[in-house]
Amino acid sequence: MPEVQKKKKEEEKERLFLVFVNSDQDVDEYVELELEGLVDAAGGQVVGYTRQRVDRPTKATYVGSGKVEEIKMSMAETMADSVVFDCELSGIQIKNLEEKIAKRVIDRTQLILDIFANRARTKEGQLQVELAQYSYRLPRLMSVYTKFERQRGGIGMRGPGETKLESDRRMVRDRIAKLKADIEQVKRHRDLQRAGRADQPYPVVAIVGYTSAGKSTLMNRLCDTDLLADAMPFATLDPTTRKVELRDGDAFFLSDTVGFIRNLPTMLVAAFRATLEELVHSDLLLHVVDMSNPDWEMQSDAVMETIEALNAQDIPVLTVFNKIDAVEDQPFLRRMVAEWPDSVAISALTGEGIPDLFAMIRKMLSGRLQRVVALVPYDDASLAEKAHAFGRIVKKEYRDEGIYLEADLVEEMRGRLSKYVITP
Numbered sequence: 434m435p436e437v438q439k440k441k442k443e444e445e446k447e448r449l450f451l452v453f454v455n456s457d458q459d460v461d462e463y464v465e466l467e468l469e470g471l472v473d474a475a476g477g478q479v480v481g482y483t484r485q486r487v488d489r490p491t492k493a494t495y496v497g498s499g500k501v502e503e504i505k506m507s508m509a510e511t512m513a514d515s516v517v518f519d520c521e522l523s524g525i526q527i528k529n530l531e532e533k534i535a536k537r538v539i540d541r542t543q544l545i546l547d548i549f550a551n552r553a554r555t556k557e558g559q560l561q562v563e564l565a566q567y568s569y570r571l572p573r574l575m576s577v578y579t580k581f582e583r584q585r586g587g588i589g590m591r592g593p594g595e596t597k598l599e600s601d602r603r604m605v606r607d608r609i610a611k612l613k614a615d616i617e618q619v620k621r622h623r624d625l626q627r628a629g630r631a632d633q634p635y636p637v638v639a640i641v642g643y644t645s646a647g648k649s650t651l652m653n654r655l656c657d658t659d660l661l662a663d664a665m666p667f668a669t670l671d672p673t674t675r676k677v678e679l680r681d682g683d684a685f686f687l688s689d690t691v692g693f694i695r696n697l698p699t700m701l702v703a704a705f706r707a708t709l710e711e712l713v714h715s716d717l718l719l720h721v722v723d724m725s726n727p728d729w730e731m732q733s734d735a736v737m738e739t740i741e742a743l744n745a746q747d748i749p750v751l752t753v754f755n756k757i758d759a760v761e762d763q764p765f766l767r768r769m770v771a772e773w774p775d776s777v778a779i780s781a782l783t784g785e786g787i788p789d790l791f792a793m794i795r796k797m798l799s800g801r802l803q804r805v806v807a808l809v810p811y812d813d814a815s816l817a818e819k820a821h822a823f824g825r826i827v828k829k830e831y832r833d834e835g836i837y838l839e840a841d842l843v844e845e846m847r848g849r850l851s852k853y854v855i856t857p
């Protein structure tokens with residue numbers, strides 16, 4: 434891009450002032466870099482920042498009034514358009530802050546929602562983002578939608594922000610209900626797809642991990658796909674599933690999906706449940722960890738927390754230490770792999786360690802599932818339902834005597850069904 438054009442582009446970007454709030458003494462520069470990355474991904478430009486240690490946020494403005502004044506002055510000096518707080522603000526806090534600062538106030542959740550709104554390509558993705566945005570805005574309608582909303586678009590205001598719907602809580606609630614119904618429709622379609630796959634006796638492996646950990650790069654390497662792999666956070670929103678053939682004729686399904694981030698807004702997790710179903714129904718999780726990031730442990734914890742929030746904590750996890758080409762301390766890596774149960778070190782970029790990864794996947798998948806044939810009485814129908822979550826249904830028939838089930842199931846579920854087992 435020619436210099437002049439590039440300059441112009443910079444000038445057009447929304448100018449954002451950042452407020453880092455942390456409860457411990459130490460400044461975590463990677464947490465701060467992460468917010469800058471999010472601003473960048475949302476198409477904004479950081480023009481200044483301040484840090485504040487907040488042990489107990491105030492109800493009215495989160496930070497104290499002196500700090501609010503200081504933010505206002507710094508924003509005038511740097512000609513900032515809006516301010517981003519690296520935390521989640523309540524409706525009242527946003528309202529008060531906007532009144533005092535007289536600029537738009539965005540919190541971390543809004544920023545993430547905004548990136549999602551920009552990236553969503555499929556109908557499903559768009560529905561889910563819209564649901565998350567409305568759910569986020571509903572309790573905040575009184576604030577953001579008074580003064581600043583229609584002055585201009587911009588970060589935090591894309592998607593449903595421009596419609597007049599905002600002013601009416603009841604209509605927003607109706608819209609939320611409609612979106613949920615539409616997503617339910619999408620989910621049914623996805624269930625059908627999954628049921629189709631269930632005819633093929635191959636396990637499902639889902640790639641999970643912090644955003645930018647290298648999930649799509651790994652998927653591309655294993656499946657010859659051409660998914661977007663980019664240093665920007667949340668490059669992937671929509672899930673992709675492909676079959677990976679192994680040399681001996683065996684195979685598994687591999688899914689790549691949206692990345693996680695610390696303090697992932699709960700309404701976003703909830704809204705993306707349809708997409709993340711893929712993960713909840715898988716037999717094995719490949720947890721990709723970016724070992725070149727000094728904050729990898731915090732990132733790894735955040736991912737495990739999200740997995741728990743999705744109720745998928747019982748699925749076995751293979752930890753995939755990625756980007757080892759960018760790690761200097763190789764002895765440390767070897768130690769990590771030795772100490773960490775079920776782990777492997779790879780570079781999705783160079784292909785190093787991929788044979789080890791295959792070997793581990795194979796080991797962890799083998800012997801997990803065994804065939805069961807059962808006739809479940811209707812008054813215990815929920816047990817037959819649960820079988821979906823604990824394995825693969827090969828055949829299911831609603832017979833007069835009960836639900837006939839042929840399924841490949843994990844041990845726990847086989848145990849639960851044992852009293853209904855029949856010989857076919």
Ligand SMILES: Nc1nc2c(ncn2[C@@H]2O[C@H](COP(=O)(O)OP(=O)(O)OP(=O)(O)O)[C@@H](O)[C@H]2O)c(=O)[nH]1
Pocket residue numbers: 642643644645646647648649650651661662663664665666667668669670690691692693755756757758759779780781782783
């Ligand atoms: N050096 C190095 N870079 C890698 C490796 N794997 C991925 N990357 C880079 O890391 C960045 C993020 O990769 P992606 O594959 O998009 O990561 P992701 O986990 O899919 O990220 P999101 O979809 O945004 O959540 C890209 O710039 C990749 O080129 C690796 O093994 N080594």
Ligand SMILES: [Mg+2]
Pocket residue numbers: 648649650661662668669690
């Ligand atoms: Mg990706």
